[in-house]
Amino acid sequence: MTFDQAFERLIGHEGGYSTDHNDPGNWTGGKVGSGTLKGTKYGIAANTYPNLDIKNLTLAQAKQIYKTDWWDKLGADGIHSAIVFQLWDFAINAGRDRAIKELQQAVGFTGSNVDGKLGPMTKTKVNEFDVNDVILTLMAERLKFYTSLSTFGTYGKGWVNRCADNLKYAAKDN
Template sequence: MPLTFDEAFKRLIGHEGKFTNDRNDRGNWTTGIIGKGELKGTKYGISAMTYPDLDIRNLSLEKAKAIYKRDWWDKINADQIDSAIIFQVWDFAVNAGMGTAKRKLQKAVGVAEDGIIGKHTIQAINDTEINDVLLKFNAERLRYYTSLNTWNLYGKGWTLRVAGQLNYAALDN
């Protein structure tokens, strides 16, 4: 049975629940640059970097869910791609940015990494065995994380998140 947005959101909030205001996390700054702009934090995975005008601290769960549906789920053409894959891409997009997640998915299926999930990318995804997509995508995700200069600070958490995602991939495929 395909994963619905509501179910995916419940899973995501398991990773992205509480308010954080970590000065070392660029996502918590309105400019996306540590020490520049306003330190407004992240709540439910909605960051000041992505939504600098939003009152992050007072964000409701319902508002976060509406943002995720409108700005994230719908913008990755979720209805045209197997839900097992979409959940993986969506979770990574929330954690590392939409463009990064789209490009890593494209790399996993061997198409140009332009960050546009259009008909060419969707066809490549649909032509590739689902387990291959899931495994290659999560491999790209780990490569990306280990390339970041914040790996020593956040790497353990990112790795545990990918481990959880691999468990979901096994359930969803």
């Protein structure tokens, strides 16, 4: 899977400009009412990019941010691309550390081994499993994470639909 293919899928999930006052990601402080309400556009949020002009962000600028700050920095080389896409999409939606921790749990890590780092030990363990098993277990962990959030009642339907779409991609990718 190339970055361009992954980006086309991702942008189908990420909407246009939004200034939902109840979304913590829309605030530069990362909490409702904390900092400035700058919003989210193409999934690029004020809490992660507080100094960015979110409202005037172009699709090309968003694509470059996703490539440089997310795809390149994920460090998932050596893992099957079907898993990489799922991990990358989850990282964008919930944070890189959270996504990697859920991947680590999906392959059986516990305790201090669940550290949110995609190092050699994690990659080796991921590659010991069947691709489908990793994807399905990672998706289960993802859904459990979403349902644990206090904002699930408001945003949960969108998160679950995103997961459903990603399972369809997973079926094609492996």
